[in-house]
Amino acid sequence: MNSPKTSFNANIYRTRRARLAELMRQQAGGGLALIATAPAAYRNRDSDYPYRHDSDFFYLTGFDEPDATLALNVSDSQIESHLFCRPKDPEREIWDGLRLGPEAAPELLGIDFAHANQTLDSKLPELLANQTALYTRFANSAESDRRVRHWIDQVRKQSRAGINAPSQLHDIEALVHEMRLIKSPDEIAIMRQAAAISAQAHVRAMRMCRPGMHEYQIEAELLHEFRHSGAQSVAYNSIVATGANACILHYRAGATELRAGELCLIDAGCELDGYASDITRTFPVNGVFSGPQRALYDITEAAQAAAIAATKVGNTFIQPHEAALRVLTQGLIDEKLIALSEVGSLDNALELAAYRPFYMHRTSHWLGMDVHDVGSYREPSADLALHNQDKPWRKLQAGMVITIEPGLYIRPANTVPEAFWNIGIRIEDDAVITAQGCELISRGVPVLASEIENLMHESK
Ligand code: MG
Ligand code: ZN
Numbered sequence: 001m002n003s004p005k006t007s008f009n010a011n012i013y014r015t016r017r018a019r020l021a022e023l024m025r026q027q028a029g030g031g032l033a034l035i036a037t038a039p040a041a042y043r044n045r046d047s048d049y050p051y052r053h054d055s056d057f058f059y060l061t062g063f064d065e066p067d068a069t070l071a072l073n074v075s076d077s078q079i080e081s082h083l084f085c086r087p088k089d090p091e092r093e094i095w096d097g098l099r100l101g102p103e104a105a106p107e108l109l110g111i112d113f114a115h116a117n118q119t120l121d122s123k124l125p126e127l128l129a130n131q132t133a134l135y136t137r138f139a140n141s142a143e144s145d146r147r148v149r150h151w152i153d154q155v156r157k158q159s160r161a162g163i164n165a166p167s168q169l170h171d172i173e174a175l176v177h178e179m180r181l182i183k184s185p186d187e188i189a190i191m192r193q194a195a196a197i198s199a200q201a202h203v204r205a206m207r208m209c210r211p212g213m214h215e216y217q218i219e220a221e222l223l224h225e226f227r228h229s230g231a232q233s234v235a236y237n238s239i240v241a242t243g244a245n246a247c248i249l250h251y252r253a254g255a256t257e258l259r260a261g262e263l264c265l266i267d268a269g270c271e272l273d274g275y276a277s278d279i280t281r282t283f284p285v286n287g288v289f290s291g292p293q294r295a296l297y298d299i300t301e302a303a304q305a306a307a308i309a310a311t312k313v314g315n316t317f318i319q320p321h322e323a324a325l326r327v328l329t330q331g332l333i334d335e336k337l338i339a340l341s342e343v344g345s346l347d348n349a350l351e352l353a354a355y356r357p358f359y360m361h362r363t364s365h366w367l368g369m370d371v372h373d374v375g376s377y378r379e380p381s382a383d384l385a386l387h388n389q390d391k392p393w394r395k396l397q398a399g400m401v402i403t404i405e406p407g408l409y410i411r412p413a414n415t416v417p418e419a420f421w422n423i424g425i426r427i428e429d430d431a432v433i434t435a436q437g438c439e440l441i442s443r444g445v446p447v448l449a450s451e452i453e454n455l456m457h458e459s460k
Helices: 010-028 055-061 090-096 101-109 117-128 142-156 172-181 185-208 215-228 243-247 291-309 319-334 346-351 449-458
Strands: 031-036 042-044 069-074 079-085 113-116 133-136 168-171 239-242 263-268 270-272 279-284 401-404 407-410 423-426 429-433 438-440
Touching: 010 031, 010 055, 010 069, 010 079, 010 101, 010 133, 010 168, 010 172, 031 055, 031 117, 031 172, 055 069, 055 172, 069 117, 079 101, 079 117, 101 113, 113 117, 117 142, 133 142, 133 172, 168 172, 185 215, 185 263, 185 270, 185 279, 185 429, 185 449, 215 239, 215 263, 239 243, 243 263, 243 407, 243 423, 263 423, 279 291, 279 423, 279 449, 291 319, 291 401, 291 407, 291 423, 291 429, 291 449, 319 346, 319 401
Parallel strands: 031 133, 079 113, 133 168
Antiparallel strands: 031 069, 069 079, 239 263, 263 279, 401 429, 407 423, 429 438
């Protein structure tokens, strides 16, 4: 686990808390916001998983130790921030590393008050007393629900003394996730760096790839580049899938041997300073695409180009997907994977979703602190009566970050020309929406088939 850096900029987090407070005032006149970080998790006896903070908590505090809670007391004119964290403990720190502790936390993190964790049960009822609204996560874990209930109970017991418990419960995620959806220039700068490291890792994998290697060895090359470049972690478990494995969408890196004549699909990205990157490339194990591989690769690449052209301010989230579907479907018709005699026309094939046996996921997702980042894919609407599915797709705005990742996955079937069997291809890049269109931050690794072949040829 990494403690806050010496270059820690408390202002970034103070500004976010002020923005959250403003949203709470607009909605409920203020209240108490309460958010805990993620719990540490054991892997097996005496061995834990690498700790990963909760993204919402980190977004508001920049604090990455486990066992911490932020309480934000928001009135008309004031914001008071309280951090509950692990107390200093020289004995434990010898084993587990330094703790910031409540004495040093206010100065370093720019928090108003910090307390030892052990005081949560006495402090929280005080902070909740006479609040109208509580903003927290609910129905998230039985343990956190139980604790909130206990604290509110403590306040209710004081009703005869004229102290009121909150009467409104609001989902804090609804506000924080809207904030996280639009990335600041600082956040985009980190994401650019994360994507650049991941792109280098993909280049390394292409250069090192030789027939006879195993998927896990390619994974090792990716991990080498991530850690060597200072990324703290993978953003998600890497996929290294060769041959038919590429048609299994959530395949990991297994033990299959890479064979000449087959493709290798890598979906891997690092996490840097709390931000994810997410890149997929598909390349030939021996450095040269076969005819059928090249045909499907070029269709996928053209679909991605069409989706990229549709990724701009004012378009909706779904438009890049629709642009990709059109190109993929036309390509599948051209290559006789979809029979034109059955679908009649391209438009009809799209209407029938004839692409679905070969392309079963969406083209994009939000990217940020989480690889599948938060934020509604539908326009938020003040009209509570409007059902979610009736809300229009989100309009793209500058500062949003999405992936653009069309693919084709051809399983053996007697309706499909045999030359295409077991070919799985995906191409994925990360795009920051800008005023002009979008900035692809993951193009440090080639994407055109000819460029990939050249890179692999040079590395022979
Ligand atoms: Mg991916
Ligand atoms: Zn993705």
